[in-house]
Amino acid sequence: MRRGRTSAVLLYGSVTVLSLLWLVPVATAAMIAAVPIGQTREGWWHAGFGDLTLDNLVEAWREALSGYAVNSFVIAVGSVALTVVTGAMASYAFARMRFAGKRIVYLLLISTMIVPVQIILIPLLPWLRTLGLSTGDTQFLGIILVHTAFGAGWAVFMMSSFFADVPEELLEAARIDGARHLDILRRIVLPLAMPGIVSFAIIDFVFVWNDLLLGLSLLDRDHQPLTVGLANLQSPHLAQENLVAAGSIIAVLPPLVLFALLNRYYVRGLFAGGVKG
Template identity: 65%
Template sequence: MTSQRRIVALYALLTLASIVWIVPVVGAAAIAILPLDQSTKGWWRADPATATLDNFSRVWNGGLSGYAVNSLVIAILSVLITLAVGTLAAYAFARMSFRFKGFVQAMLLTTMIVPVQIILIPLIPWFRTLGLNTGSWQYLGIALVHTAFGAGWSIFMLSSFFEAIPNELIESAKIDGAGAFKAFSAIALPLALPGIVSFIIIDFVFVWNDLLMGLTLLDADHRPITVGLANLNAPQLNQDDLISAGSILAILPPLLLFALLNRYYVKGLFAGAVKG
């Protein structure tokens, strides 16, 4: 009986947490499809017959589309570079021995605890010196910054997956004539796919949600969607309808990515939970 009460209490708590989370989302969605004069009276009082999709087209054609393209370029480029660096480094730390291995790994992991605010201002002169503050080079510049912050997390997350691969598989590949990189690409990467996909989702969401680095390091033509949404929230303008519509549009790419890769993500979480 006690066990049943605990289960009921747990489900009740989870249900309450779900309601607390979903009410703001429902409110934002309702404001996004209502005319401003309706939503200001309280979206729960509005007439459903007045619902419209005009707010989405207005905010998208009003400039948010350009910010969304910038975010996609930044997020995809950042994830690809971080993944390329992180998988190679994680495999090396998990399967190889070399001098100062522990020290280097510890230094890389410290990037997970360094606040981004500390290095932003010192980064600006480096951007200018390297020519990463002009034109499309800004995409590469901020992608490298995201890689610097995401590499430690990728190594920490993926090392356990590479460590769990049986040595016999790697040795068999080497006996068959495969080199170190061939064993890595043909054996290790496919077996670590759940962990890799989990990292892709987490890193994509982190980069997509970035505001501070995009606002500080990029010019007006290359800033991400988070900056575009912040610009809509001007004190002298009442644009709750456009802000809500833009917010709904902004969360669609991460949600779509999660929906497409969900089964791998769940496998990655459970695999990571049982590995030493």
């Protein structure tokens, strides 16, 4: 018992120290964003409650980031929705159906997980131009399709295991009652596998939301995401670190809010299948 307690204290102590170290840059950015730039240059740690202000956040939002944020939401929501829908149908097929070449197709799809985006970035440009997805608002559709292609392997890899854990007896009973595959997927499999679906959706949203390379390379200035806007904010305001810090906080908030709202499903998804019975 003493050894167990000592191990637990060491484990939780180490995790606490690492968490505090990880929070140092985040807390620093939050404090810089919450005080005037004059106070920042004198040392934000000397600031009091009376110095706190939201002016930096408001200015960063109005000056450059509002349009970029809308673009990010369009890209992220569209990409995640399309990836989840297509990934769920593909995962059901791989987990519950038999067809010729199933293993080969599965391996080819999973192999996309190890393909770096930098390898096919240059070929993507003429492909999108040929398909007419490189001008105007069609750029949103183009980058959504690209993110969906990169996320499909992860979707099948994560969700197919949850679909495979659904008891076969339930599916057999539904087939006896005359349910088709789409009915079984919609009414039985999806509700039971919801923790896994939500877990993937959160991970995919964070990945798409934080993307910089694809947004910078495939989109024009009017359609680029928040990450590109934040990078651009550092050039004309290099000496105004308060705006850069405020923009960073704005960019971090949506994934944090999403995780806080769906944390219950995310934790259930991570530990699903760990205990049987």
